[in-house]
Amino acid sequence: MLRGANTCLPIFIKSLYPNKYFCQPKQVDQLTLLDLRKFNRSTQYLISVAIVTVIAASCYFNASLINYKIVALVLLMSVSILAMLLDILPVLLAAVLSALVWNFFFIPPLFTFHIDNAEDLLMFLLYFFIAMVNTVLSFKIRKEERKARDKEEKEKAIKLYNTLLNSLSHELRTPIATIIGAVDTLKENKEQLTAANQNELLNQIDIAGMRLNREVENLLNMSRLETGMLQPNFDWCDTNELVNSVIQQLSSCTQTIRFDQDERLPLFKYDRGLMEQVLLNLIHNAINYTPADATIQIDVAQQSGYCIIHVSDNGKGIPESEIQFIFDKFYRLPHTKTGGSGLGLSIVKGFIEAHGGNVTVENNRNGGLTFTIAIPSETSYPHNLKNE
Amino acid sequence: MNKAEILVVDDEPQIQKLLKITLESNDYKVWQAETGKEGIVMAANHPPELILLDIGLPDKNGHEVLKELRTWYNKSIIILSVQNSEQDIVSALDNGATDYLTKPFRSAELLARIRSAIRRNQLPNYHNKMVCGVLEIDVAARWVTKNKEPLKLTATEFNLLVLFAKNEGRVLTHRYILKELWGPASQTETKYLRVFVGTLRKKIEINPDSPKHIITESGVGYRFV
Numbered sequence: 001m002l003r004g005a006n007t008c009l010p011i012f013i014k015s016l017y018p019n020k021y022f023c024q025p026k027q028v029d030q031l032t033l034l035d036l037r038k039f040n041r042s043t044q045y046l047i048s049v050a051i052v053t054v055i056a057a058s059c060y061f062n063a064s065l066i067n068y069k070i071v072a073l074v075l076l077m078s079v080s081i082l083a084m085l086l087d088i089l090p091v092l093l094a095a096v097l098s099a100l101v102w103n104f105f106f107i108p109p110l111f112t113f114h115i116d117n118a119e120d121l122l123m124f125l126l127y128f129f130i131a132m133v134n135t136v137l138s139f140k141i142r143k144e145e146r147k148a149r150d151k152e153e154k155e156k157a158i159k160l161y162n163t164l165l166n167s168l169s170h171e172l173r174t175p176i177a178t179i180i181g182a183v184d185t186l187k188e189n190k191e192q193l194t195a196a197n198q199n200e201l202l203n204q205i206d207i208a209g210m211r212l213n214r215e216v217e218n219l220l221n222m223s224r225l226e227t228g229m230l231q232p233n234f235d236w237c238d239t240n241e242l243v244n245s246v247i248q249q250l251s252s253c254t255q256t257i258r259f260d261q262d263e264r265l266p267l268f269k270y271d272r273g274l275m276e277q278v279l280l281n282l283i284h285n286a287i288n289y290t291p292a293d294a295t296i297q298i299d300v301a302q303q304s305g306y307c308i309i310h311v312s313d314n315g316k317g318i319p320e321s322e323i324q325f326i327f328d329k330f331y332r333l334p335h336t337k338t339g340g341s342g343l344g345l346s347i348v349k350g351f352i353e354a355h356g357g358n359v360t361v362e363n364n365r366n367g368g369l370t371f372t373i374a375i376p377s378e379t380s381y382p383h384n385l386k387n388e
Numbered sequence: 389m390n391k392a393e394i395l396v397v398d399d400e401p402q403i404q405k406l407l408k409i410t411l412e413s414n415d416y417k418v419w420q421a422e423t424g425k426e427g428i429v430m431a432a433n434h435p436p437e438l439i440l441l442d443i444g445l446p447d448k449n450g451h452e453v454l455k456e457l458r459t460w461y462n463k464s465i466i467i468l469s470v471q472n473s474e475q476d477i478v479s480a481l482d483n484g485a486t487d488y489l490t491k492p493f494r495s496a497e498l499l500a501r502i503r504s505a506i507r508r509n510q511l512p513n514y515h516n517k518m519v520c521g522v523l524e525i526d527v528a529a530r531w532v533t534k535n536k537e538p539l540k541l542t543a544t545e546f547n548l549l550v551l552f553a554k555n556e557g558r559v560l561t562h563r564y565i566l567k568e569l570w571g572p573a574s575q576t577e578t579k580y581l582r583v584f585v586g587t588l589r590k591k592i593e594i595n596p597d598s599p600k601h602i603i604t605e606s607g608v609g610y611r612f613v
Contacts, residue, residue: 166471170444173470177492178402184495185410192413201409204402211402 037087044086048094051078056101068106072127075102079131083138091138095131102127164330171215171341175208182208207252214284218343221277222329225350232271232354236380239268239300239307246279247298254292255313257283265300266379268307274351281344282311282371289333290315290368306357307377312370317363326361348373392506393417393434397427397453398442398468403491407440410495416502424448431461438505441485443469443476451483458484464505468493474607481561481608488559488608504557504613518553520601520612523592525553534592544569545588552602552612561609585610 039047055078059071066074075098083091103113107120115121182201185193193201224230240261247257279298286296290313299310318326318333325331327349330342348371352359357375364370396407399422408418419436421427424445431439439457443450454465464486469476472490480488486505489498518525524533527550532539541549551568552560563575570577589596603611 170470173491174400174403177470178406180492181403181406181410181495181498185406185413188495189410189413193409197409197413200405204405208402 037085041087041089044090045093048082048086048090049097051082052094052098052101056098056105060105063106068102068108069123071106072102072123076127076131076134080134080138083135084142088135088139091135092132095128095135099124099128099131167330167332168215168341172212175211175215178208179205179212214280215341217277218281218341218347221347221351222343225347225354230274230350230354232274234269234271236267236269237272237275239309240265242272242276243279243298243300243309246276246283249280250283250287253287255287255290256293256295257298258295259298262300266302266381268302268375268377268379270307270355270375270377271351274354278348278351278373279309279311281348282373285344286311286313286315286369289313289318294368302379303374305376305379306374307379309373310370311373312364312368314364314366314368317367317369320363323361323363327359391415391417392437393419394438394440394502395419395421395427395431395436396440397421397424397445397450398440399423399444399446400442403442403468410498411502414499422446424450424453427453428456431457435461435463437463437509438502439463439465440468440502441465443467443471443480451479454480454483454485463509466501466505468498477559477605477608478561478563481559482563486558501557508555508557518550520553520556523549523553523601525550532592539591541588541591544584545591548584548588549592552610556612559605559609559611563609565609 037044052075055074056071059066059074063071079091079095079098082094086094100113103115103124104111107115107124109116115124182205186198186201190198240263243259244261247259250257283296283298286294290296294313294315296311296313299312301308322333327345328342329346331346332342349359352373352375355375355377357373359371359373361369361371394411394416396404396411396418398404398407398420404420404422408420411418419430419434421430424447427439427441427445439461441450441454441457445453450467450469454467457465465484467477467480467485467488468491469480469488470491477488486508487501489501516526516528518527522535524536526532530546532541532546532549547569548565551565562578562581566575566577566581570580574580585602586596589599589602592601593599601612603613605611
């Protein structure tokens with residue numbers, strides 16, 4: 001199981017947090033530009049031959065200025081640099097080639113592979129040995145570094161995966177605990193319970209059931225989005241009626257939900273089921289993150305072929321640095337009240353994009369948060385409907 | 389009316405309401421806190437008989453709250469959490485939790501654990517003579533009887549039984565027991581513990597294969613009832 005987790009987890013987690021955990025810092029990007037291992041093997045061979053040739057040629061044309069022993073050091077340095085940037089085989093080629101070039105063009109007698117002097121022979125053999133060892137050691141060090149990096153990434157992925165599972169298990173187990181506990185209390189302590197308490201327990205069972213249903217619904221919707229199974233069913237919809245119906249479903253919340261209905265609003269063409277889920281998730285999000293006496297305001301407008309819906313609240317808003325992550329799957333604002341699987345807003349984004357629209361979020365000047373949905377939509381006024 | 393005061397530290401309004409009604413209908417007085425900080429302040433201002441503490445709190449991890457409470461609060465703390473990994477349970481018990489109950493839980497079980505934890509609070513700190521069902525333990529005389537018949541226990545078995553009896557109803561982790569009996573250096577030697585628990589069970593249980601006194605808490609430790 002762990003082997004499976006090792007291979008699948010990074011991909012899974014990457015798909016969950018495209019921005020937050022896997023964006024590469026700028027420095028790393030610059031380093032990867034220098035990493036020539038991204039080229040195929042033949043290109044790497046060409047690069048290694050080209051670099052050795054260029055350096056050897058520069059030394060050759062400046063032979064009057066540089067002693068042939070210094071040339072060996074220059075060539076050795078070029079092999080060392082190549083060892084950091086290329087795969088092992090092109091570097092081995094560079095090492096062998098540079099040794100031969102040094103022998104042929106620089107070690108007296110010139111233009112022959114023959115070496116007269118014992119000291120030169122020893123130097124040539126040492127050059128060859130050091131170049132080889134350098135290449136192999138650099139390769140091994142890089143391999144170990146890669147292993148350590150992979151291990152660290154896997155550990156991070158497993159940790160994040162566990163956090164997500166904990167969050168989901170919290171969201172499912174809390175309402176289950178409420179239902180089981182309330183039923184137990186109703187069954188075992190009925191005589192001691194006042195009528196008001198019995199009603200309160202029934203009410204809690206109802207709320208817990210709805211919460212469980214919402215979580216399961218969110219998981220199923222996310223799965224529909226992930227598998228590309230989502231096909232919006234466009235039809236003419238009365239947005240005033242839709243918003244009122246959503247508000248009615250959330251009537252038990254303590255916050256005030258305001259909606260100033262615009263009677264002149266045309267009918268829009270969208271998937272009513274998906275848009276209902278979008279509004280439910282947005283308003284529910286506002287309920288979860290605002291104080292009990294907050295106000296949630298909903299506005300709907302038509303604007304150049306778009307249906308625009310604003311959902312705003314007068315809560316605390318969110319730190320600007322967190323706004324970019326708010327639509328990520330399973331993302332939850334740090335240090336906030338528990339509750340919510342972190343799927344609601346990513347479903348909102350998925351559903352709105354399925355309509356060809358977009359959703360944005362910004363902090364209000366006077367506090368609180370505003371979500372703005374814009375979906376391209378045909379419009380029709382009820383008196384024209386007979387023509388449809 | 390037992391009127392024992394219980395502080396519930398949990399940020400879930402549904403669980404708060406459920407516990408309040410369930411506990412009040414069983415004659416407990418309930419105080420509630422939604423955050424770790426609020427819980428610590430309330431416990432300090434008005435120390436309750438027992439604290440029910442959730443691990444997943446918005447401001448602080450429940451383990452941290454538990455550690456902080458344990459620096460001065462010596463009555464029972466029961467952890468109520470959705471986290472059910474052995475690591476979480478062992479860590480909470482090692483940090484001084486009296487008991488650990490995972491959500492979802494049965495009300496009857498919660499109430500039984502609360503009764504047991506409160507009973508523990510009311511026991512004197514030093515027990516010279518203890519009676520646990522058919523067992524009678526005289527700590528000073530190092531004497532144990534079962535159904536009035538004397539039991540022959542080795543020194544380690546006797547110490548283990550006394551440790552269990554002093555912590556009746558409480559889950560003791562392997563680490564804790566090993567540390568108490570053999571010192572800090574032996575905290576990982578669980579095989580010794582299993583051997584001594586096995587021999588002790590043979591002597592004190594009616595049916596050692598289905599123990600009624602020393603209950604195994606899988607992966608965590610033992611509970612003496």
